[in-house]
Amino acid sequence: MEDNVPLERLARRLEEVVGELRGLPVDVERLEDSSAVRQRIAAAAREARELRAMHPVGSPDTGRQEQRSRREVLDALERGVTMRTIVHASVLDDPHKAARIRQLHAAGDLHRVVDEPIQQVLVFNRAVAFLRLTPVAYAPGALVIRQQSLVSALIDLFERTWAAARDVTEPAHRLTAREREVLALIAEGRSNGAVARELSITEAAVGKHVAGVFAKLEIPASADVNRRVLAVLAYLRGAVR
Known part of the structure; x- marks a missing residue:
């Protein structure tokens, strides 16, 4: 910012x-x-x-x-x-x-x-x-x-x-500025609670932003994959220039 x-x-x-x-x-x-x-x-x-x-x-x-x-x-x-x-x-x-x-x-x-x-x-x-x-x-x-x-x-x-x-x-081009902030912090290994404290928002709000990230990056819920890891990988592939 x-x-x-x-x-x-x-x-x-x-x-x-x-x-x-x-x-x-x-x-x-x-x-x-x-x-x-x-x-x-x-x-x-x-x-x-x-x-x-x-x-x-x-x-x-x-x-x-x-x-x-x-x-x-x-x-x-x-x-x-x-x-x-x-x-x-x-x-x-x-x-x-x-x-x-x-x-x-x-x-x-x-x-x-x-x-x-x-x-x-x-x-x-x-x-x-x-x-x-x-x-x-x-x-x-x-x-x-x-x-x-x-x-x-x-x-x-x-x-x-x-x-x-x-x-x-970049895969994350459709995300809002707040969603990209949340994803960047997740990429640092932060939990939802840690993200909420860093951004001074509620943990429920973080959960909504994370759900928005999954939806926009088209990462469906599945027992076989970790959606947070896939979202971070997509972020890193697009962010490294």
């Missing part, structure tokens, strides 16, 4: 810096029109060698638009573009979006997952960044940032978030 504090501070400072620079003669352009934003992003993507992306929600595109977007990403990977993407865990609740993310991850657009709120950001080639004007899903408009101090701050935010995130293939 401590890792989130520097991220929150950096995000707040980034917002403060952007606010201070608005209206000043720096290389930050405000685009209100979503079609203009898409055109600029497409132009940057054609020249890209490297892309860092953070998405708080999945793409709203469906049907042909979604297929075209996926094809563009796959074509970029074939050209040798390095791509890393951070998504909010809620995106994986949609089976269609989850399948798309895993396909792109397997193709080379590496994905990691976070539970904390994130803002939509794209950074191309360490040279230009696109930052959504307001942190609301599908809100129109973006800041086009070429000011190197701000681009560097966005890259720093991305890298810190990436380091704290978990791989999209």
Whole structure:
């Protein structure tokens, strides 16, 4: 949990810096029109060698638009573009979006997952960044940032978030933050009582979280296996990066 504090501070400072620079003669352009934003992003993507992306929600595109977007990403990977993407865990609740993310991850657009709120950001080639004007899903408009101090701050935010995130293939990606805390303590050999004391919650609450872990990791009750051991093994396989 401590890792989130520097991220929150950096995000707040980034917002403060952007606010201070608005209206000043720096290389930050405000685009209100979503079609203009898409055109600029497409132009940057054609020249890209490297892309860092953070998405708080999945793409709203469906049907042909979604297929075209996926094809563009796959074509970029074939050209040798390095791509890393951070998504909010809620995106994986949609089976269609989850399948798309895993396909792109397997193709080379590496994905990691976070539970904390994130803002939509794209950074191309360490040279230009696109930052959504307001942190609301599908809100129109973006800041086009070429000011190197701000681009560097966005890259720093991305890298810190990436380091704290978990791989999209991690088995425990569907667990809540509290469930992962409980599972991490179980992995240390703690009993339910010890977990309850550590987290300052009741032992009954720990039992509910443990049951949730078993259900989400699809570990059925059986006389032949120890479900706590299987849950810990799944956690360790996903957590060791």
